[in-house]
Amino acid sequence: MAWELVNGTIVTPHDVIERGAITIDKTRIAQVAKTSRKANDTMQIDVNGMLVFPGLINCHDHLMGTYVPRVGDRRPYLNWLEWDNDLKSAAAYAERQQIESSDLYQIGGFRHLLCGITRVQDHIPHFVRELFGKNMPIRIISDFAMAHSVTSFALKWGDGIEVEHAKAKEKNIPFITHCSEGYDEETLKSVETLAAKHALSKQTVLIHGIAFSDRDIEMLAENKCNVVWCPVSNLYMFEQTARVKELMDAGINVSLGTDSPMSGSFSIFEEFRTAREFYKFAYGKAIDDRVLVDMLTVNAARAMCLPDAGEIAEGKTADLLLIDGASTNPWAALTHADYADVMLVIADGQPRYGDIAFQPVFEAMKIPYQNVLVKGARKIIAGDIIGVQERIRRAVKFKKELDFLPIEAA
Ligand SMILES: [Zn+2]
Numbered sequence: 384m385a386w387e388l389v390n391g392t393i394v395t396p397h398d399v400i401e402r403g404a405i406t407i408d409k410t411r412i413a414q415v416a417k418t419s420r421k422a423n424d425t426m427q428i429d430v431n432g433m434l435v436f437p438g439l440i441n442c443h444d445h446l447m448g449t450y451v452p453r454v455g456d457r458r459p460y461l462n463w464l465e466w467d468n469d470l471k472s473a474a475a476y477a478e479r480q481q482i483e484s485s486d487l488y489q490i491g492g493f494r495h496l497l498c499g500i501t502r503v504q505d506h507i508p509h510f511v512r513e514l515f516g517k518n519m520p521i522r523i524i525s526d527f528a529m530a531h532s533v534t535s536f537a538l539k540w541g542d543g544i545e546v547e548h549a550k551a552k553e554k555n556i557p558f559i560t561h562c563s564e565g566y567d568e569e570t571l572k573s574v575e576t577l578a579a580k581h582a583l584s585k586q587t588v589l590i591h592g593i594a595f596s597d598r599d600i601e602m603l604a605e606n607k608c609n610v611v612w613c614p615v616s617n618l619y620m621f622e623q624t625a626r627v628k629e630l631m632d633a634g635i636n637v638s639l640g641t642d643s644p645m646s647g648s649f650s651i652f653e654e655f656r657t658a659r660e661f662y663k664f665a666y667g668k669a670i671d672d673r674v675l676v677d678m679l680t681v682n683a684a685r686a687m688c689l690p691d692a693g694e695i696a697e698g699k700t701a702d703l704l705l706i707d708g709a710s711t712n713p714w715a716a717l718t719h720a721d722y723a724d725v726m727l728v729i730a731d732g733q734p735r736y737g738d739i740a741f742q743p744v745f746e747a748m749k750i751p752y753q754n755v756l757v758k759g760a761r762k763i764i765a766g767d768i769i770g771v772q773e774r775i776r777r778a779v780k781f782k783k784e785l786d787f788l789p790i791e792a793a
Contacts, residue, residue, distance in 0.1 A: 389419035438501025438702030443640025446491035462565025499704035
C-alpha cells in the first residue's frame with residue numbers, strides 16, 4: 384500500500400522543499416514532489432511543516448556493548464587494549480554479563496531508534512551479529528569485510544587484512560577496521576601497515592584515526608579512503624580525537640559514529656554537541672551544521688557502500704526522520720535537536736517510533752506499538768521495548784537505569 388507524507392519541509396542533498404510530499408510505496412520512496420495534492424487512493428499524513436531528513440546512519444558501534452556506566456578508571460589510555468583490560472575487570476562488565484546478548488542488541492537498536500538512526504554498523508565478527516542481532520528495531524549494516532584493528536595485538540576478527548580488503552573490492556562493500564586509535568609504536572604505524580598490505584582504497588573505512596600524521600592523511604586522501612569520526616569516545620578514552628578539519632580539507636570522506644556507550648556517546652545528540660564543541664575549541668570556528676548532517680547521511684552511505692540510503696530521492700529506501708524545528712536552517716535544527724524533537728522515524732517504509740500524534744498511522748498500518756514517555760514526552764514505539772527493559776532488570780536483579788534509553792511505560 385502506498386501512503387504519503389504531505390506538507391513537510393523536505394531536506395534533500397540539493398534542495399529544501401517546503402510543503403513538499405513524499406510518497407512511500409512498500410519499502411521505497413516512490414516520489415518526492417514539490418507540492419502536496421489531495422489524492423483519493425492513498426493515505427495522506429499531514430506532517431505540518433516538520434523537517435524531513437533521511438534516516439541517520441551511524442557508522443560505528445558495538446551493539447553488544449550497549450551498557451553503562453562508562454569504563455575508564457585509568458584514562459587517558461595508550462591504546463584500546465588498556466581500556467579493554469579495564470573494561471573486562473569493571474563491575475559494569477560483570478553486571479552486563481548477566482544479560483542475554485540478544486537483549487543487549489535490542490537495547491542497542493532502540494537507543495538509536497529514539498534518535499532517528501535507522502541503520503548502524505555493528506563492529507563485530509559476522510557470526511556474532513547473526514546469532515544475536517535478530518528482529519532488530521533498526522537495520523544493522525551487515526555487508527562488510529573487516530579487521531578488528533591493524534596491530535599484532537588486534538583481535539583475530541575476519542580472515543586477515545589482505546584477504547578481507549580483497550573481498551571488499553571484489554564485492555564493492557566496505558572494508559572496516561579500527562585504525563590509529565592510540566599512541567603505541569605499532570598503532571602509530573597503522574596506516575603504513577595498511578599501505579604495505581595494499582589495503583588502502585575507496586573501500587577502506589578507518590574508525591577513529593586519532594593519531595593520523597600528515598603523511599597518513601595524504602595517503603588516505605590519495606587512496607580515497609573513508610574515516611569514521613567518534614569524538615565522544617575518543618575524547619573520553621584518550622583526551623584526543625581525529626584531526627577532522629584536516630581530513631575534510633584533504634577531501635577525505637568523513638562520517639560519524641557513536642561507538643558503544645561504555646566509552647562513547649549515549650545519543651547522537653550528545654555526539655553532535657561534542658563534535659561542535661571540539662571543532663570550535665580546536666579550530667576557533669563553528670563547524671557547519673550541514674557538514675555534520677552529511678556525516679550521518681550522504682557521507683555515511685558512501686562509506687558503507689549503500690546506494691539506497693542517506694538521501695531523500697525517488698527509488699531510495701524509505702528511511703526517514705521527522706523532527707520539529709525551524710525551516711530557516713533545518714541542519715542546525717537537527718544538530719541541536721534532543722529526544723523530544725524527534726516526531727517520527729520511518730524505517731524500510733514503516734513507522735517505528737514517533738510522537739503520540741502519529742498513533743492513527745500506526746493503527747492504520749496495523750503496527751503493534753507501546754505507549755511510552757521519553758524524557759517526559761509522550762511517544763509510541765513499535766516492538767517491545769518495555770519487555771526488554773524488564774528482562775534486563777530481572778537479569779541484573781535491580782532497577783537498572785540505562786542513561787541512553789530514557790524511556791518508561793506510559
Ligand atoms: Zn570500536
